[in-house]
Amino acid sequence: MSDRPPFLEAEVVKKFLTYTALIPLLKTALINFSAGTGAVVQPVRTIVPVANYGGFLGVMPAYSATDDALATKVVTFYENKRAADENEISAFPSHHSTVLLFEPRNGSLKAIIDGNVITDRRTAAVSAIATKLLKPASADVLCILGSGAQAHSHFEVFMELFSFKEVKMWSRRRESAELFASTMKANVQVCATAREAVADADVIITVTMATEPILLGEWVKPGAHVNAVGACRPDWRELDDSLMQHCVLYVDSREAALKESGDIILSGAEIFAELGQVLKETKPALAEKTTVFKSVGLAIEDTVSAKLVFDLWSATKTPE
Numbered sequence: 001m002s003d004r005p006p007f008l009e010a011e012v013v014k015k016f017l018t019y020t021a022l023i024p025l026l027k028t029a030l031i032n033f034s035a036g037t038g039a040v041v042q043p044v045r046t047i048v049p050v051a052n053y054g055g056f057l058g059v060m061p062a063y064s065a066t067d068d069a070l071a072t073k074v075v076t077f078y079e080n081k082r083a084a085d086e087n088e089i090s091a092f093p094s095h096h097s098t099v100l101l102f103e104p105r106n107g108s109l110k111a112i113i114d115g116n117v118i119t120d121r122r123t124a125a126v127s128a129i130a131t132k133l134l135k136p137a138s139a140d141v142l143c144i145l146g147s148g149a150q151a152h153s154h155f156e157v158f159m160e161l162f163s164f165k166e167v168k169m170w171s172r173r174r175e176s177a178e179l180f181a182s183t184m185k186a187n188v189q190v191c192a193t194a195r196e197a198v199a200d201a202d203v204i205i206t207v208t209m210a211t212e213p214i215l216l217g218e219w220v221k222p223g224a225h226v227n228a229v230g231a232c233r234p235d236w237r238e239l240d241d242s243l244m245q246h247c248v249l250y251v252d253s254r255e256a257a258l259k260e261s262g263d264i265i266l267s268g269a270e271i272f273a274e275l276g277q278v279l280k281e282t283k284p285a286l287a288e289k290t291t292v293f294k295s296v297g298l299a300i301e302d303t304v305s306a307k308l309v310f311d312l313w314s315a316t317k318t319p320e
């Protein structure tokens with residue numbers, strides 16, 4: 001192999017980052033992160049607003065001693081408000097990311113890895129982990145609000161891991177939800193309103209770029225579980241006060257959620273536990289209650305994903 005670090009493109013990541021391989025790694029990483037023993041070192045990400053263009057640049061470093069993995073993701077995300085009125089389907093993607101994977105022993109750069117597939121899959125996998133723990137005992141109806149990249153990855157892993165009888169979707173642009181349903185070749189019921197999509201849902205996923213609530217507590221069936229994946233800025237919302245204040249609230253990182261999640265900061269909702277604490281069984285999964293898992297996304301999830309992809313890819317290369 002040459003000395004120049006390889007670039008592993010999206011197709012390579014897609015091939016090696018299977019949910020079966022990824023989920024156990026994420027569980028361990030979340031447990032280690034919440035244990036706070038130093039096995040995972042990960043500050044809250046740095047965000048630089050690109051104010052002239054409604055964009056943000058995030059830098060997300062992490063080290064896992066357990067996985068012997070050191071990386072940083074660099075991600076940009078843009079509000080892309082114009083898309084509401086124009087052709088959203090062909091609009092420029094809202095998120096772009098790249099992961100730099102380092103050799104922890106000496107700090108050298110091992111690989112540059114496409115971060116988009118990593119972001120989509122690790123986020124969906126973490127929502128699936130939360131759902132396994134927090135969904136009601138009987139969960140027949142899944143609702144997805146939003147129809148972008150995260151909607152696709154969430155649908156993929158939720159279909160792989162659960163057996164919902166019905167999937168309902170609402171998206172700001174109906175055509176976008178209809179395109180989703182036709183490309184996924186699945187029986188997805190496209191709804192005219194978010195309220196209609198949420199009615200009777202046992203599990204709800206919010207994956208939008210909304211900055212105002214799109215999911216109201218009064219629509220949510222008691223005992224349902226919500227994965228709230230969007231609204232990762234302190235002044236952005238996806239869920240209203242009523243839902244935030246009447247749920248049992250789980251997060252990926254307490255520290256990051258209190259800095260980044262408008263749903264938590266602006267509603268004043270109290271955090272019950274981190275997901276890693278539930279996985280470790282130091283905090284209970286109150287699945288019979290109405291639960292919300294507020295995900296902001298952690299660098300450690302990208303780091304273990306990148307290491308997995310690199311190791312599997314390297315194993316296919318014969319040394320020169």
Ligand SMILES: NC(=O)c1ccc[n+]([C@@H]2O[C@H](COP(=O)([O-])OP(=O)(O)OC[C@H]3O[C@@H](n4cnc5c(N)ncnc54)[C@H](O)[C@@H]3O)[C@@H](O)[C@H]2O)c1
Pocket residue numbers: 077088093094095119123146147148149150151171172173176207208209210211212214229230231232295296297298
């Ligand atoms: N928690 C995490 O780990 C994590 C990771 C990646 C992305 N995200 C967040 O998840 C959300 C979805 O990401 P994505 O990659 O699917 O984005 P995307 O641009 O591919 O899709 C966004 C979806 O939101 C809809 N939308 C945009 N503005 C809206 C509005 N004002 N009201 C209602 N719907 C609106 C669009 O129609 C589209 O269906 C974003 O908020 C993103 O920042 C979270």
Ligand SMILES: O=C(O)[C@@H]1CCCCN1
Pocket residue numbers: 058075077095119232296297298
């Ligand atoms: O964890 C992430 O990758 C994303 C980046 C964009 C904002 C939301 N969280």
